[in-house]
Amino acid sequence: MPRVSSAAYSRKELRSLLAQLDSKQALEDLLQLLAIPGPSTQEGEVIRFLQTRLREGGYRPSQMTLDPVQEKSPLGGEVGSLVLCLPGTRPGPRRLLMAHVDTVPLCVGSRPVVRGRWIRSADPQTALGADNRAGAAVLLHVALELRRLGLEHPPLTFFWPVQEEVGLFGARFADLKRLGRPRLAFNWDGGDPCKLTIGATGAYRMEIHIHGQASHAGAAPEQGVSAAAVAALAIAQLQQDGWHGRIEKHGQLGTSNIGVLQGGSATNVVMDHLLVRAEVRSHDPKFRKQILQQFRQAFHQAAQQVQSARGKRARVRFHAQLDYESFVLGRSEPCVQAAWQAVRHLGSQPQLAVANGGLDANWLTARGVPTVSLGCGQENQHTTAERLRLSWFAKACKIAMILALGAESAAAE
Numbered sequence: 001m002p003r004v005s006s007a008a009y010s011r012k013e014l015r016s017l018l019a020q021l022d023s024k025q026a027l028e029d030l031l032q033l034l035a036i037p038g039p040s041t042q043e044g045e046v047i048r049f050l051q052t053r054l055r056e057g058g059y060r061p062s063q064m065t066l067d068p069v070q071e072k073s074p075l076g077g078e079v080g081s082l083v084l085c086l087p088g089t090r091p092g093p094r095r096l097l098m099a100h101v102d103t104v105p106l107c108v109g110s111r112p113v114v115r116g117r118w119i120r121s122a123d124p125q126t127a128l129g130a131d132n133r134a135g136a137a138v139l140l141h142v143a144l145e146l147r148r149l150g151l152e153h154p155p156l157t158f159f160w161p162v163q164e165e166v167g168l169f170g171a172r173f174a175d176l177k178r179l180g181r182p183r184l185a186f187n188w189d190g191g192d193p194c195k196l197t198i199g200a201t202g203a204y205r206m207e208i209h210i211h212g213q214a215s216h217a218g219a220a221p222e223q224g225v226s227a228a229a230v231a232a233l234a235i236a237q238l239q240q241d242g243w244h245g246r247i248e249k250h251g252q253l254g255t256s257n258i259g260v261l262q263g264g265s266a267t268n269v270v271m272d273h274l275l276v277r278a279e280v281r282s283h284d285p286k287f288r289k290q291i292l293q294q295f296r297q298a299f300h301q302a303a304q305q306v307q308s309a310r311g312k313r314a315r316v317r318f319h320a321q322l323d324y325e326s327f328v329l330g331r332s333e334p335c336v337q338a339a340w341q342a343v344r345h346l347g348s349q350p351q352l353a354v355a356n357g358g359l360d361a362n363w364l365t366a367r368g369v370p371t372v373s374l375g376c377g378q379e380n381q382h383t384t385a386e387r388l389r390l391s392w393f394a395k396a397c398k399i400a401m402i403l404a405l406g407a408e409s410a411a412a413e
């Protein structure tokens with residue numbers, strides 16, 4: 001039964017409550033979650049595990065819904081995001097706790113084992129999957145403990161989005177009504193639990209198709225228009241002018257990368273088609289657009305420099321799409337303040353950070369739900385050296401519990 005009392009928790013109550021958390025169970029659930037294969041779009045088994053554990057913990061199936069984002073995602077997918085929506089046992093603005101459940105493909109086959117102060121994968125060929133099963137486990141732990149200990153809390157939404165790693169689709173297409181239109185949002189995905197990520201860069205993704213002219217490379221190369229030559233000229237230009245890789249111009253910063261070149265079928269044919277896939281990032285939307293413009297120009301100009309004996313030139317089709325918009329939250333943003341106080345309660349010094357990669361928080365913030373991201377013990381993400389630092393995970397669980405209870409102001413007393 002929820003404990004009935006009018007006030008939030010005192011500092012002392014909060015301390016004793018945090019000491020009662022079942023950290024052994026949290027670790028057990030974490031190990032199980034890490035072992036489930038579930039790369040982006042194939043998260044079905046992870047979602048079923050979470051549903052089962054929540055039911056075992058006393059939640060009703062009617063409190064859990066699936067947000068069918070796989071129907072909106074360009075990649076499809078086998079399952080939607082899991083949402084557990086709870087009314088408050090005391091009033092207050094609704095809080096959202098979230099953590100994506102998908103992993104990068106390198107994690108498939110992970111065999112998590114505890115080794116000293118870390119969890120690693122016993123299989124050296126796989127990553128661990130702490131990114132982001134650690135976050136998923138933090139949320140599960142908080143939801144289960146709220147019920148087991150009968151704790152009073154404000155209106156809460158637990159949100160386990162799918163498809164973060166492949167384009168932030170779980171957050172981008174999330175049904176905000178289903179999430180109960182939260183006012184404060186906290187996202188667990190990262191390493192140090194005391195690092196509060198309050199902003200992240202924005203990015204465009206480009207597809208550049210170069211259509212040249214095929215011709216026999218020995219008999220009549222002059223009748224062809226080489227798509228390879230066009231791409232080479234364009235990329236060389238971008239590189240020479242400082243628009244490729246790390247970009248610094250007049251105090252502005254950005255990055256760009258030509259990631260994929262696909263074209264050609266034989267050495268004796270002038271290459272008639274080449275697909276270039278590239279990306280651009282910058283915290284500054286204007287500068288990001290400027291870099292994009294340099295890419296567009298470089299490829300169109302290069303197309304003018306290569307022609308066949310008959311004067312034929314290549315055609316360039318340039319597609320750019322916004323992957324995610326950059327954002328920076330103010331220090332006075334309620335979610336930032338709450339997270340700051342929760343970290344302080346545990347005797348640690350919070351640090352504010354801005355990320356150079358996209359987060360689910362980019363899309364939620366862009367859609368009107370300011371979201372701060374916190375770490376949950378991940379290290380060396382997306383590599384076979386990935387591991388989870390147990391002390392960081394334990395701390396993340398406590399911070400998440402304080403935030404779920406809305407007890408951070410008591411903590412700051």
Ligand SMILES: [Zn+2]
Pocket residue numbers: 100131132164189190
């Ligand atoms: Zn992640």
